[in-house]
Amino acid sequence: MHVVVCTKVTPDTAAKVSVNDAGVVGWSEAPVINPWDEYAVTEAVLLKGDHGGQATVMTVGKQEHEEALKQGLAIGCDQAIRVWDDALEGHDNLQYSKAAAAAIEKLGDVDLVIFGKEFADTQTDQYVYQVARKLGWTSLGAVAKILEIDFNASTIKVERLLEQGKAVVSAKLPAVIAVLKDINEPKYPSFMGIRKAAKAEIPVWNLGELGIDVGEPKTKVAQYKNLPVRGSQVQLFDGTPEEAAAKLADKLIEEKVI
Amino acid sequence: MIFVWTEHFDDKLAQASREALGKATKLGAGEVVALVFGENVDDIVKQSFHYGADKVIKADDATLANFRAEPYVALLVKAAQEHNPNYILAASTARGREVMGGASMDLDAGLISDVNELEIEGGNLKAVRPVYSGKVLATETASGDLQMATLRSRAFTPNEPDESRSGEVIELAPVLSEADITSKVESFEEAKGSVSLTDAAIIVSGGRGVGGPDGFDPVRELAEVLGAALGASRATVDAGWIPYEHQVGQTGKVVSPDLYIAAGISGAIQHQAGMRTAKVIVAINKDPEAPIFGLATYGIVGDLFQYVPALTKAFKERLGK
Ligand SMILES: Cc1cc2nc3c(=O)[nH]c(=O)nc-3n(C[C@H](O)[C@H](O)[C@H](O)COP(=O)(O)OP(=O)(O)OC[C@H]3O[C@@H](n4cnc5c(N)ncnc54)[C@H](O)[C@@H]3O)c2cc1C
Numbered sequence: 001m002h003v004v005v006c007t008k009v010t011p012d013t014a015a016k017v018s019v020n021d022a023g024v025v026g027w028s029e030a031p032v033i034n035p036w037d038e039y040a041v042t043e044a045v046l047l048k049g050d051h052g053g054q055a056t057v058m059t060v061g062k063q064e065h066e067e068a069l070k071q072g073l074a075i076g077c078d079q080a081i082r083v084w085d086d087a088l089e090g091h092d093n094l095q096y097s098k099a100a101a102a103a104i105e106k107l108g109d110v111d112l113v114i115f116g117k118e119f120a121d122t123q124t125d126q127y128v129y130q131v132a133r134k135l136g137w138t139s140l141g142a143v144a145k146i147l148e149i150d151f152n153a154s155t156i157k158v159e160r161l162l163e164q165g166k167a168v169v170s171a172k173l174p175a176v177i178a179v180l181k182d183i184n185e186p187k188y189p190s191f192m193g194i195r196k197a198a199k200a201e202i203p204v205w206n207l208g209e210l211g212i213d214v215g216e217p218k219t220k221v222a223q224y225k226n227l228p229v230r231g232s233q234v235q236l237f238d239g240t241p242e243e244a245a246a247k248l249a250d251k252l253i254e255e256k257v258i
Numbered sequence: 259m260i261f262v263w264t265e266h267f268d269d270k271l272a273q274a275s276r277e278a279l280g281k282a283t284k285l286g287a288g289e290v291v292a293l294v295f296g297e298n299v300d301d302i303v304k305q306s307f308h309y310g311a312d313k314v315i316k317a318d319d320a321t322l323a324n325f326r327a328e329p330y331v332a333l334l335v336k337a338a339q340e341h342n343p344n345y346i347l348a349a350s351t352a353r354g355r356e357v358m359g360g361a362s363m364d365l366d367a368g369l370i371s372d373v374n375e376l377e378i379e380g381g382n383l384k385a386v387r388p389v390y391s392g393k394v395l396a397t398e399t400a401s402g403d404l405q406m407a408t409l410r411s412r413a414f415t416p417n418e419p420d421e422s423r424s425g426e427v428i429e430l431a432p433v434l435s436e437a438d439i440t441s442k443v444e445s446f447e448e449a450k451g452s453v454s455l456t457d458a459a460i461i462v463s464g465g466r467g468v469g470g471p472d473g474f475d476p477v478r479e480l481a482e483v484l485g486a487a488l489g490a491s492r493a494t495v496d497a498g499w500i501p502y503e504h505q506v507g508q509t510g511k512v513v514s515p516d517l518y519i520a521a522g523i524s525g526a527i528q529h530q531a532g533m534r535t536a537k538v539i540v541a542i543n544k545d546p547e548a549p550i551f552g553l554a555t556y557g558i559v560g561d562l563f564q565y566v567p568a569l570t571k572a573f574k575e576r577l578g579k
């Protein structure tokens with residue numbers, strides 16, 4: 001079996017992110033592996049532990065994203081691959097997905113691709129479905145649990161968390177899935193793992209090697225803005241529970257939010 | 259022409275799809291065509307007209323009874339190829355993201371996800387969407403002959419339903435037969451007795467301050483009186499006090515209700531990522547220094563076990579329940 005997990009770095013969730021006067025987004029601390037991907041990488045390593053075979057961690061991105069690959073290696077993935085090409089500068093989701101799908105095809109023997117739910121920075125949640133479609137594989141988003149997986153029979157059964165409830169879905173492998181937080185307890189790297197990962201040579205594949213042309217971007221960001229400052233200061237209600245509750249209830253009814 | 263891929267559940271057009279249809283009618287992009295896929299969907303077709311569709315493209319087949327990406331994407335792609343719309347919209351739900359993401363690749367069309375604001379400028383979609391866990395807003399534009407966008411729940415208002423509206427229904431035959439489809443929905447367990455977080459106008463959430471699984475009882479009672487959905491912080495989910503589907507925040511659900519009541523929640527930045535866009539935020543917390551008060555519109559500094567039941571009682575009286 002061969003599982004591929006796709007990841008990248010994003011600002012730390014606790015980082016203060018803001019847009020400067022030049023319209024550029026910046027943040028306070030060093031970027032970390034995308035929080036949703038902690039579950040995706042862990043799931044790949046758990047599957048490898050249970051079923052044997054190979055786990056590959058992959059990114060489409062500049063050098064800075066190698067930090068996420070190293071985290072994947074340190075947790076237990078066997079190899080890391082970075083896809084990058086100057087033609088991907090200013091890329092949109094479609095271009096990314098085409099590159100990611102081509103790299104998965106180049107690997108050749110992949111049974112399952114795991115994504116995190118989304119990137120905490122771009123929050124587009126498109127890659128999973130675009131990559132699946134490009135490969136011609138089934139996509140399963142919002143996976144809360146892998147109930148069964150059989151790499152010999154090429155079958156998978158998952159629980160998906162949809163807006164109105166939970167669906168149990170079975171599918172044929174190869175497939176592309178996106179996993180939610182609930183799926184596992186994320187693994188963190190050991191010292192040994194970190195040392196091994198630091199020494200790893202990470203190959204970079206360009207579009208020529210992948211033999212594809214990703215075309216022109218079809219969406220682009222025109223502008224970043226900071227959030228509008230939220231109203232004024234909090235209005236506090238005090239007194240006994242009955243008094244405070246009465247004043248607050250009246251206020252909320254007056255505001256027509258109830 | 260503008261397509262709106264619609265979702266339905268329990269014979270009802272989904273709230274988020276009503277919102278998407280409403281927005282489509284206000285964009286000035288020509289004919290609004292609703293796409294209705296499923297089994298026995300005549301009622302949904304009618305509702306699509308009531309909520310603003312000028313035409314409906316309907317695919318009614320047993321293979322479409324449960325949502326599955328492959329047959330649904332194949333149909334959306336076929337409909338787009340046959341009718342050449344300029345734009346396709348859908349709700350930014352789990353299913354909407356999957357169908358639109360898949361179709362965008364087949365159609366090689368730019369897709370802007372999860373937008374809060376949407377307009378057409380010079381023939382191109384221009385949207386505002388939250389990025390960086392909702393800490394920044396990005397204005398994005400699309401280009402090309404076909405452009406797509408998914409709309410965040412509760413960001414747009416549906417039209418008042420007009421029961422006198424109807425129109426042409428175009429039938430679309432399924433593209434894939436059951437044998438061609440590699441996935442199967444084995445079962446579906448409906449989230450019972452509760453309002454969906456992403457559709458909810460009011461959310462009442464509990465945090466670690468509730469102290470344990472039973473501590474959610476007063477929070478749940480307040481939610482019931484208000485007809486609200488029940489939310490939770492990650493700390494309570496991780497502690498196993500409440501299932502993950504209730505989690506609000508960066509690694510949970512992102513919600514935009516009219517009213518968000520946070521009881522015993524400190525308001526960590528990752529929690530804020532999920533609820534910052536609520537219109538009115540109420541915090542009940544015994545610590546006056548809790549970060550949630552920096553975001554809240556109204557607050558009570560005190561013990562939630564005293565103030566939440568008092569609020570429940572106050573609303574019961576005022577709402578006549
Ligand atoms: C990668 C990552 C992702 C995360 N994603 C999320 C997410 O999606 N959602 C999320 O919520 N968190 C998330 N977190 C966790 C987040 O950082 C906080 O740890 C979490 O939100 C804290 O939950 P809490 O407010 O319930 O608990 P606490 O921070 O412990 O706050 C409890 C609050 O209750 C108050 N309190 C206690 N007793 C009472 C009482 N009797 N009456 C009134 N008030 C009382 C206290 O004063 C305190 O302010 C994430 C963290 C990381 C690192």
Ligand SMILES: Nc1ncnc2c1ncn2[C@@H]1O[C@H](COP(=O)(O)O)[C@@H](O)[C@H]1O
Nearest residue numbers: 006007059060115116118119124125126
């Ligand atoms: N450039 C990339 N390289 C590898 N994986 C990616 C890349 N972009 C997105 N992903 C994966 O796709 C998921 C969804 O990303 P997004 O659509 O940006 O929210 C992420 O959590 C990753 O697992």
